[in-house]
Amino acid sequence: MKISVERQTQRLEFRDKQRAESLVACLAKICDSMAEPVSIMHVCGSHEQSIARFGLRSLLPSRLEVIMGPGCPVCVTDMPEIDSAVALAEQGIVVTTFGDMFRVPGSIKSLAEAKAQGAPVKVVFSPQQAVEVARQSSGQVVFFATGFETTAVATAAVVAGNPPENFSVLSAHKYIPPAMEIIAEMPHRRVKGFLAAGHAAIITGCKIFEDFVERHHIPVVIGGFEPLDILAALVMILELIRDGKSEVANAYPRCCTAEGNAQAQRLLWQVFETGDGVWRGIAHVPNGNLRLRTRYASFDAAIRFADKLAGLTCGVASGLAAECICGNIMTGIASPTDCRLFGKDCTPERPVGACMVSSEGACRIWHEYGGHLLAANEDK
Amino acid sequence: MCLGVPGRVVAVDGPVAHVDFWGVSRRILLDTVDEPVVPGDYVLTHVGYAIRRIPASEIGETLEFYDSLVREEQADLMSRDVKEELGAAQQS
Numbered sequence: 001m002k003i004s005v006e007r008q009t010q011r012l013e014f015r016d017k018q019r020a021e022s023l024v025a026c027l028a029k030i031c032d033s034m035a036e037p038v039s040i041m042h043v044c045g046s047h048e049q050s051i052a053r054f055g056l057r058s059l060l061p062s063r064l065e066v067i068m069g070p071g072c073p074v075c076v077t078d079m080p081e082i083d084s085a086v087a088l089a090e091q092g093i094v095v096t097t098f099g100d101m102f103r104v105p106g107s108i109k110s111l112a113e114a115k116a117q118g119a120p121v122k123v124v125f126s127p128q129q130a131v132e133v134a135r136q137s138s139g140q141v142v143f144f145a146t147g148f149e150t151t152a153v154a155t156a157a158v159v160a161g162n163p164p165e166n167f168s169v170l171s172a173h174k175y176i177p178p179a180m181e182i183i184a185e186m187p188h189r190r191v192k193g194f195l196a197a198g199h200a201a202i203i204t205g206c207k208i209f210e211d212f213v214e215r216h217h218i219p220v221v222i223g224g225f226e227p228l229d230i231l232a233a234l235v236m237i238l239e240l241i242r243d244g245k246s247e248v249a250n251a252y253p254r255c256c257t258a259e260g261n262a263q264a265q266r267l268l269w270q271v272f273e274t275g276d277g278v279w280r281g282i283a284h285v286p287n288g289n290l291r292l293r294t295r296y297a298s299f300d301a302a303i304r305f306a307d308k309l310a311g312l313t314c315g316v317a318s319g320l321a322a323e324c325i326c327g328n329i330m331t332g333i334a335s336p337t338d339c340r341l342f343g344k345d346c347t348p349e350r351p352v353g354a355c356m357v358s359s360e361g362a363c364r365i366w367h368e369y370g371g372h373l374l375a376a377n378e379d380k
Numbered sequence: 381m382c383l384g385v386p387g388r389v390v391a392v393d394g395p396v397a398h399v400d401f402w403g404v405s406r407r408i409l410l411d412t413v414d415e416p417v418v419p420g421d422y423v424l425t426h427v428g429y430a431i432r433r434i435p436a437s438e439i440g441e442t443l444e445f446y447d448s449l450v451r452e453e454q455a456d457l458m459s460r461d462v463k464e465e466l467g468a469a470q471q472s
């Protein structure tokens with residue numbers, strides 16, 4: 001299959017070539033000693049960027065598969081959430097959001113399309129900038145917030161920090177541990193170990209996975225984002241799988257600790273609580289969404305503008321979007337190149353699904369750097 | 381989006397740090413970091429907030445990786461994400 005790629009996988013210059021070689025040799029040796037091929041899932045767009053950008057898959061033994069799970073918060077944002085943001089903007093309320101969310105299609109249109117039609121939508125790089133927009137505006141300003149717990153901490157900090165009265169948050173923040181539960185509970189699960197996202201674990205701490213590994217008998221290793229960090233984490237996971245150990249291990253100790261960042265956790269849980277919600281294309285995820293607690297209800301856009309959002313009927317994906325298999329990709333069942341539209345009817349310029357929009361979406365990343373097939377063919 | 385970016389603390393002014401990122405100084409908020417931060421420390425920042433203090437002695441590896449992304453002449457997906465992180469904080 002010919003894949004269209006914007007940019008070739010980079011030749012990787014390892015900082016410590018010897019260490020990289022010995023890690024790769026170690027992976028091969030462990031894989032050889034195991035009876036079956038192994039699949040490991042990571043749950044972070046930045047991990048996928050690094051793996052794809054540096055062509056790491058081409059270095060892995062053929063019996064080791066590393067797949068991306070639901071690690072893209074924008075991609076799992078449900079259509080009704082986007083439709084709500086679009087509806088507010090179309091009723092004249094200023095909606096601020098991150099660039100990644102701006103172009104994700106809702107059931108009828110994206111915020112970018114709403115803006116092109118005159119709705120007041122602004123792209124910001126941080127929740128603090130959204131607050132600045134509110135300070136300089138006399139009207140209502142909503143921050144349509146997206147991101148995992150790492151980013152939700154920043155939203156929590158601005159909400160707890162006395163924002164102006166005309167500011168509110170429409171939260172599409174997601175919490176990653178419950179989504180890992182969904183994957184772990186999938187029937188016929190192939191995944192034998194998880195590479196957990198280092199920067200989410202900086203906040204929550206490694207300990208948060210202890211119950212999980214016990215319940216599901218599956219090891220979790222926290223890893224950083226450099227190519228060497230990733231290889232080292234993979235070695236740790238393979239060792240745990242080989243030895244039949246369901247444990248949590250930390251391969252990113254220079255940033256992650258067992259307990260995590262207590263101050264950030266305090267802010268996060270002071271402002272947010274978990275709630276159930278649908279993750280686009282995946283499942284109803286119990287406790288997978290972060291919503292504002294009742295004591296901050298006055299800053300909750302879903303409550304403040306309940307009247308404007310009442311009766312909003314969400315369409316279902318139609319046309320090409322009905323063929324999008326983002327959900328299967330994010331649960332590790334399919335790869336971007338399994339999608340008939342990949343690189344043809346669906347490109348970053350004309351995205352059909354959210355996975356082709358976000359810089360953390362598997363389709364967007366494979367389109368930029370080439371995916372599994374390309375990286376493997378090139379180097380082998 | 382969770383990648384974050386590290387920078388060197390130049391000055392601390394109450395809840396705000398002035399942090400140097402490849403020669404550009406930005407205001408980073410410290411509400412979200414759980415250790416005292418002093419000039420000379422590095423902090424990992426995300427959307428304008430510090431989320432982790434990294435002692436200078438441990439930053440070498442991390443910096444090299446980001447160096448290669450920031451100095452990349454032709455912007456790509458990952459280096460653009462890093463640059464967006466830099467855009468998240470106000471210049472100081």
Ligand code: SF4
Binds near residue numbers: 354
């Ligand atoms: S290529 Fe496009 S349509 Fe296909 S799964 Fe990816 S985002 Fe969806």
